[in-house]
Each structure stands twice: as structure tokens, then as C-alpha cells.
Amino acid sequence: MKNKLLIISLAIIIALGIIPFKTFGAESLSSKMKGKILLQVESHGEAWYVNPKDGKRYYMANGSEAYNIMRTLGVGITNSDLDKIKVNKTTAKKQSGKILLQVQSHGEAYYIDSNGNANYLKDGEAAYQIMRKLGLGIKTSDLNKIELSDKDKSSSSSVTLYQVLEVVDGDTIKVNLNGARTTIRLIGMDTPETLDPRKVVQCFGKEASAKAKELLSGKMVRLENDSTAEELDKYSRPLKYVYLEDGTFYNDKMIRDGYAHEYTYNKPYKYQAQFKEAQKEASTNLRGLWAADTCNGDTTKAADSSSESSTASSTLATTSANKYFTSSYSTSKYYYPELCDGWKGLDASYLRSFDSLSVLLSVFPSKTLSPSCD
Secondary structure: OHHHHHHHHHHHHHHHOEOOOOOOOHHHHHHHOOOOEEEEOOOOOEEEEEOOOOOOEEEEOOHHHHHHHHHHOOEEEOHHHHHHHHHOHHHHHOOOOOEEEEOOOOOEEEEEOOOOOEEEOOOHHHHHHHHHHHOEEEOHHHHOOOOEOHHHHHHHHHOOEEEEEEEEEOOEEEEEEOOEEEEEEEOOEEOOOOOOOOOOOEOOHHHHHHHHHHHHOOOEEEEEOOOOOOOEOOOOOEEEEEEEOOOOEHHHHHHHOOOOEEOOOOOOOOOHHHHHHHHHHHHHOOOHHHOOOOOOOOOOOEOOOHHHHHHHHHHHHOOOOOOEEEEOOOOOOEEEEOOOHHHHHOOHHHEEEEOOHHHHHHHOOOOEEOHHHO
């Protein structure tokens, strides 16, 4: 009976992909797991890579993080040696668990699994799929026997989270920063405009704003500075990178999923190469604003909204040539004569029309003529 129970238990362990580590001490377990991808089965399936070089575990929060970690920890290999690995399993298995970078080409990365297969790490999505496909289940108690990488030790001991109070749009949020309501501009990304009174509501702007609210509204986030960039933008807003509590890199995700463009303001920044790669991935796969039936990559054109178009057309049809227009939105600054087309790009739900400029200014005395109408 005991033997039967043992066999059943082992079958369950194998089926779940959970490896029994009871017989290993901390040092031997770390050595045994070198080069492996481990999934924390008692939590949320968090993924870790055990670096063959130092035996420490590195947290892979998502596909883009996995991609970056694997490339960072990779070792160079010549084209001829890589070819040998691809055709000779015996040679390949000797490199099991390593990430190899094709230095004589464009730095293409390959993860060599325990069966000697060279898995091409094309991008973040590929890294994520490999991580899930090849990951081995491990209990938290066993995982804790493997030493954290220096980077993860630093992160876990000094993480401060801030609450998102408001999502202004896809690239601007307001957070509770040490008790103060602070507007943050996110580095390296630019989402289509929806609120700038000087511009039309841009293609895919509302979708990007909705996605940002879905991911960030009311959430606790980690903020990262960039020593290679300015601390403040031209409007004196702090410039930051944003991470969700689960480690998702928000800036990267918005670009990679097609809700934002990569944006270099003045000079290169810390994650510029990563964000450019993310944009290439999004455009290649026609995601979000890159799709032919959305913006085809060009978000400068007006959003294609039948309800807004019909409302604006109706407003135009019922006004004379001497009308003046403005937006009642709280941040709007400008008014537009009817002959100036700028008003047509205002959000129809906030659009106000007046028979004369004097009447408009009596209601909105701080409004000034839009520069686009000069």
C-alpha cells in the first residue's frame, strides 16, 4: 500500500512539473538548478532563472524582463560553434542552461535547454513563451534556498510603492508622492493625445487612455528614476518609469502592446534600446495603433469616431459663420473662430459654441485665441 501511494505521489509531482528537492541542501540545490528556469507554484507562478555562472536566481517578472535578463547574462559564441550546437545534441547538452549570444551576427540570443535544443529568444514574447514552456515548478521553501541576485536583493529591500490618484492619459499620471499630489510624466513613451486643446483627439488616443486607466487607476506602483535623463520635463513634472506591483514594466508594456510610440525627447535614455525593440515588435505584429484598421502607425490624424463626427457635423450645420467655439474641459485654454478648423478636433462632449466672442469670454474669461488660428 505504501509503495502504491509513493508511486501515485511521484506521478502527481511529475504531472505538475514540481521537482522534489527535499534531499538537497541550499548549496547543492543551487548547484543542481544552475541554468534552469523555475516557476514558483505556491504563489502566482513567478519565474526565476538560475544563472550558471554565480548560482543565483534572477526574477523574470514578464516577457520583456526575461528577455533583458537572458541577454544580460548571455555569453558570446561564434557562428561556427553555434552551428555545431544546433546539429550535435551531445555538444549542445554540454552548454545546457546557458544563454548564447551570436556575436558575429546581430547578437541573436539562444537559450539551450536540458535536451540540447537551441531556443531562439527573438523578443519579449518569445522569451515569455520559453519561460512558461520550459519552467520547472518549485515550492517557495525550496526556492528560498537559492540565493537572490544582487539586483533582486536591492529591489526587495528598498521598494517603495506609490498610489496612483489619477490617470491623466496614457503617458501622464498623478500619484501620492510623500503626501503630495504629484503629476508624473513617463519616460520614453508617447500616447496619442486626447486632452491637449491645441490638438485634435488623435487616432487611438481614447483606447490608449482607457488601457492606462485599466492598468493603473487606484493601483500601487513603483517609480524608477533615470540618471541618464533629466529629472523634470519642460513643465517641471518629474520624469519616471513605472512598474506595477507584479513587476510589469508599464512603459514597456504600453509600447509593446501598441498603445504608445517610443519617444526620445532630447538624448538617449536608460531603456531606449529596449523600447525601440518593443515598438518594432508591436509594429511587426500590427498591434494596437499599428493595425491597418486603426491608425497604421500614424496617430497624428484625428480619431475616427462616428459619434463624435456626427455631433461635430451637427454643430457645424446649425451654426453661422460668426460662431466661436471652445472646450469646457478643465485644462482647456483656447477659443476658436468657426473659420479656424482647430475646434473640430475638440471632444464633442465638451464642445461649447457661442454667437459672439464677447459672450464666450463672459462665460470663459481666461480663454485666449488658439495659436493655430493666428
